[in-house]
Amino acid sequence: MKTRIEIAQNRPAPALRVGALRRYSRFVGVAKRILPATALALLLLVAVWPRIQAAIDRVRFAQLPKIDVSQARQVRMVDPRYSGVDRDNRPFVVTADSASQMPKADDAISLDAPKADLATAAGNWDELTAYVGLYQPQAQQLDLFGNVELYQDKGNALHSDSVTINMAQGTAVSHDPVEGEGTFGHVKAQGLRVLDRGETIIFTGHATLDLNPRTKAAP
Numbered sequence: 001m002k003t004r005i006e007i008a009q010n011r012p013a014p015a016l017r018v019g020a021l022r023r024y025s026r027f028v029g030v031a032k033r034i035l036p037a038t039a040l041a042l043l044l045l046v047a048v049w050p051r052i053q054a055a056i057d058r059v060r061f062a063q064l065p066k067i068d069v070s071q072a073r074q075v076r077m078v079d080p081r082y083s084g085v086d087r088d089n090r091p092f093v094v095t096a097d098s099a100s101q102m103p104k105a106d107d108a109i110s111l112d113a114p115k116a117d118l119a120t121a122a123g124n125w126d127e128l129t130a131y132v133g134l135y136q137p138q139a140q141q142l143d144l145f146g147n148v149e150l151y152q153d154k155g156n157a158l159h160s161d162s163v164t165i166n167m168a169q170g171t172a173v174s175h176d177p178v179e180g181e182g183t184f185g186h187v188k189a190q191g192l193r194v195l196d197r198g199e200t201i202i203f204t205g206h207a208t209l210d211l212n213p214r215t216k217a218a219p
Contacts, residue, residue, distance in 0.1 A: 075101040080111070082137060086168050090197065092118045094135055094142060094167070107138045116142055116165060120197040127151045128163065128172075140167040148174070152198055156182030160192070170197040178203065185211040 131146030190205025
């Protein structure tokens with residue numbers, strides 16, 4: 001009599017195999033929908049990326065300030081003030097809205113809206129203003145350009161297009177037409193020379209002078 005021996009093997013239950021097959025089927029179905037959609041999105045992104053990059057660059061560069069390379073190389077100062085004394089130890093002051101070091105010039109400073117105040121021998125003050133100016137501190141020379149106006153605290157005012165002032169000597173010269181008015185009257189000339197901080201003014205070229213009538217002293 002033969003004995004038949006069977007060895008049982010560990011086989012998964014039918015219910016487990018069915019569940020695994022269902023999950024795999026769902027994964028395949030989802031992948032079939034997601035992968036084509038992802039591929040399409042990537043293709044669209046590649047197609048429109050140049051436009052997106054251009055828009056990003058425009059926004060980025062629009063927010064950056066524009067820098068002038070020539071200005072970056074210059075030393076610029078706001079509200080500068082230069083003071084000194086002339087050869088007679090009389091003080092003077094040169095101010096401006098802003099100042100810039102001139103390129104390739106160690107001793108030349110460009111001034112915006114310059115103003116010069118000079119003390120006279122009598123203790124009075126002269127004031128000169130202009131649109132722009134060029135100041136040389138070592139030579140103590142100030143060149144004024146554009147609507148140059150000279151005011152004296154005694155009531156006189158002169159106007160010209162350009163004036164060169166020697167701050168150390170207290171002199172000034174202009175070769176442009178000059179017009180002025182004050183307590184003396186009204187004057188026009190082709191130029192002028194100012195001596196001794198305005199104590200003496202010489203009108204050059206063809207000049208006309210209209211004097212104010214002198215008031216008579218009361219008896």
